[in-house]
Amino acid sequence: MNKPRLLSLAVIAGMSLLGYASLSCAQEKLETKKEIKVISYNAYWGMKSDKSEGKQKFIEWAKKQDADIIAWQEMNHFTRDSLEKFAAAYGHKYAVLLKESIDPKDDEFFPTAITSKYPIVNVRKQVDNLWHGALFADVGKYHFVVTHMNPFWTSKRIDEMELILDSIKYGNDPQGKWIIAGDLNSFSPLDKSGYNESVMVKDLTKKEQERPILHNLVNGKMDYTVQQNILDRGYIDVLKHKYPDTFMATAPTKIFYDQAKTPLRYDYIYVSPVMEKDVVDVKVLKDDFTDQYSDHYPVEMIIKNN
Incomplete structure (x- = not known):
């Protein structure tokens, strides 16, 4: 074998080793990271409040947060390609969309999504028997379920959550x-003390009279079954775990205040029992951006990466 041939092989081998080393470093980043930041955000109807091309306002906000993983809801009009470009713009190399409408003009299509700095693997997209669906995906050793539950019927929500919990x-x-x-x-x-039930029942009753599709009251009362069933399985409501005596609403935001007469908490992050001691901090993110660009506030969780 001549020397140029040997030199070429050596260069290729060196490049392969460098590539392998780079891949190893990339894989080690999640493993060696002491803490992980997760955000869950209902972005309102495909981020329709952001009129910029490519949703630049949301990108700027996401860059500032520098989350490791973001669980998105209401990603209307996004495609696999546009989601990947959107996520890459704020530093997330990996992105998965639950479902994609065949009609780009369909305004009633509400997929969830997950984006991450690290590989998203073992993806499963559950759409059967769920109103919007549930996205199951792993990032490292963490199993995520990103979902958006039925907005109209309490009974359907109960069934949906049972499906998700049994899937786990x-x-x-x-x-x-x-x-x-x-x-x-x-x-x-866990939020009962933060609600004036008589006022809320009156408000919900009025809405059900105006929109017959709504069946959110059960026998004329507020119902807590969906959340109770999650708690009964041992899952930790991280916001209440961190602030058990404080009610923190996640909806409505300032510019959508006409949607509800009473502040509500509809947005949650739950973790399994084995992660209870890993929770470092949790907050509802309220700032000038989140006040205006969705009808829901995002929830942020920081966990120890044990």
């Missing part, structure tokens, strides 16, 4: 590190 229970790693995030369109029993 009978899955491959039921005792693992699970994170359920999204707009669950339901009330938590």
Whole structure:
């Protein structure tokens, strides 16, 4: 074998080793990171409040947050390609969309999505028997479920959450590190002290009279079954875990205040019992941007990466 040939092989081998080293470093970043920041955000009807091409206002906001993983809801009109470009603009190399409408003009199509600085693997897209669907995906050792529950019927929401919880229970790693995030369109029993039920029942009754499709009251009362069922399975409502005596609403925001007479909490992050001690901080992100660009506020969680 001549010397140029040997030199070429050496260069190729060196490049391969460098590539392998680079890949190893990329894989090690998540493993060696001490803390991970997760945000869940219902972005309102495909971010329709952001009129800029490519949703630059949302990109600027996401850059400032510098989250490791973002769970999005209401990603109307996004495609696989546009989501990947959108996520890349704020530093997330990986992005997965739950579903994509065949009609680009369909304004009633509400997919969820997940974007991440790190590889998103073991993706499963559950749309059967769910109003909007649920996106199951892993980032490292963390199992995510990103969902947006039925906005019209409490009974349907109960069935949807049972499906999600049983999917975990009978899955491959039921005792693992699970994170359920999204707009669950339901009330938590842990928030009872923060609600004036008589006022809320009156408001919800009026809405049901105006829109017959709505069946959110049960026997004329507020219902807490969806959230209670999650708690009964041992999952930790991270916001209440961190601030058990404080009510923090996630809707409506300042420019959507006409949507509800009473502040509500519809947006949740739950973690499985094994992660209870990993929760470092949780907050509802309220700033000049989130006041205006969606009808929901995002929820942020920081966890120890044990």
